[in-house]
Amino acid sequence: MSPRRVSHLFAVRLPLVGGAPSAGDAERRLLTRARKGDPVAFRTLFEQHSPAVWRFLRDLFRDDAAADEATQETFVRAHGKLGALRDDARLASWLLGIARHIYLESRRTRGTHLDIASEENEPLLEASLPSPTPEELLLNREMEGLLAEALGELREERRSALLLRIDHGLAYEDIAQVMGWSLPKVKNEIHRARLQLRERLAGHVGNGGHS
Amino acid sequence: MSTPCRESELDALLAGELSAEDAERVSAHAATCATCTRALAWLRTERGWMAQRARRMPSRPALRFEALEAKLRPAPAPRQPRREHRGWVAMMGAAAAVAFMALSMAPRSHSTSHGAFASFSSEDAWSQGMVSIARVPACMDPSVEAVALVEASFGACLLASPARPLP
Numbered sequence: 009m010s011p012r013r014v015s016h017l018f019a020v021r022l023p024l025v026g027g028a029p030s031a032g033d034a035e036r037r038l039l040t041r042a043r044k045g046d047p048v049a050f051r052t053l054f055e056q057h058s059p060a061v062w063r064f065l066r067d068l069f070r071d072d073a074a075a076d077e078a079t080q081e082t083f084v085r086a087h088g089k090l091g092a093l094r095d096d097a098r099l100a101s102w103l104l105g106i107a108r109h110i111y112l113e114s115r116r117t118r119g120t121h122l123d124i125a126s127e128e129n130e131p132l133l134e135a136s137l138p139s140p141t142p143e144e145l146l147l148n149r150e151m152e153g154l155l156a157e158a159l160g161e162l163r164e165e166r167r168s169a170l171l172l173r174i175d176h177g178l179a180y181e182d183i184a185q186v187m188g189w190s191l192p193k194v195k196n197e198i199h200r201a202r203l204q205l206r207e208r209l210a211g212h213v214g215n216g217g218h219s
Numbered sequence: 220m221s222t223p224c225r226e227s228e229l230d231a232l233l234a235g236e237l238s239a240e241d242a243e244r245v246s247a248h249a250a251t252c253a254t255c256t257r258a259l260a261w262l263r264t265e266r267g268w269m270a271q272r273a274r275r276m277p278s279r280p281a282l283r284f285e286a287l288e289a290k291l292r293p294a295p296a297p298r299q300p301r302r303e304h305r306g307w308v309a310m311m312g313a314a315a316a317v318a319f320m321a322l323s324m325a326p327r328s329h330s331t332s333h334g335a336f337a338s339f340s341s342e343d344a345w346s347q348g349m350v351s352i353a354r355v356p357a358c359m360d361p362s363v364e365a366v367a368l369v370e371a372s373f374g375a376c377l378l379a380s381p382a383r384p385l386p
């Protein structure tokens with residue numbers, strides 16, 4: 009297969025040039041209005057971003073009520089500090105960064121020690137694990153439960169970095185900002201998180217684990 | 220970006236983040252590499268699972284704006300820094316900018332990658348921060364490590380409440 013044909017299989021998106029105003033433009037306008045004190049604009053931003061912020065916090069706290077409270081606190085702080093956001097295109101990662109900060113503060117309040125252990129060597133891409141079949145793309149209830157358990161077993165920093173990537177779609181550079189890590193460390197931790205997740209789930213995919 | 224079998228490249232390919240040239244190179248390699256083909260299957264499945272999981276999120280009362288509204292104060296109007304603080308604010312801003320740049324060096328990060336948090340070096344944002352420092356922890360730069368290091372360099376909690384005790 010030629011490289012040109014192969015690239016179509018992955019549906020690579022290229023930057024759009026010109027054309028209609030993007031969602032990003034609409035969000036920028038909302039931010040401008042919200043900074044001037046327009047409550048309707050802030051409400052729209054809240055409604056657009058609060059589900060992702062809540063989900064991220066729910067994944068950190070693993071507790072619905074704690075996620076509720078921290079989501080509200082995230083937007084209270086964001087509301088007071090909208091002027092501090094200089095790159096409007098990064099609103100989502102800024103909010104998730106505030107959310108994680110609030111989570112870490114609450115952990116400190118509860119006297120929980122943070123796990124800051126870090127491994128240095130990047131693992132190789134694992135060749136022996138079975139891979140999921142296209143049918144398994146559909147997340148059934150059993151797999152959803154297993155996935156939640158597997159995510160919960162990752163230590164918090166690794167889980168945060170992984171979710172910022174695979175759930176919230178942040179760029180590696182933005183994850184480096186939120187986590188306060190170097191770019192290589194971000195890639196390393198996300199890779200390790202994925203391998204941990206796959207090892208945990210491998211027995212349940214690929215026709216019962218046969219590769 | 221030339222070593223094959225690097226998962227972050229496959230991931231960036233699926234996310235549409237690679238240049239056309241890199242996308243072709245990574246795709247061509249993946250098409251002939253069993254390890255990368257397996258990794259791609261996992262990466263696609265993870266993306267699909269996460270999307271389905273997000274759609275199944277329960278609706279929460281806390282996600283109604285009315286639940287938040289009472290807690291919101293009016294957005295602070297843009298204001299000039301108070302005269303007596305100007306010099307200090309500028310000095311702190313500059314020092315923090317230096318500290319932050321030192322903390323955030325990362326290979327291949329392009330010029331805008333720190334933009335969201337660029338207020339760190341902005342006098343305006345700093346002056347706002349000065350007024351409300353007790354009530355607003357480090358929203359400017361949410362990375363705990365970065366904040367803790369900057370605070371440590373001043374020997375006081377000026378920016379935030381760190382999530383970790385200072386050394």
Ligand SMILES: [Zn+2]
Pocket residue numbers: 223224225248249252253254255256
């Ligand atoms: Zn390969």
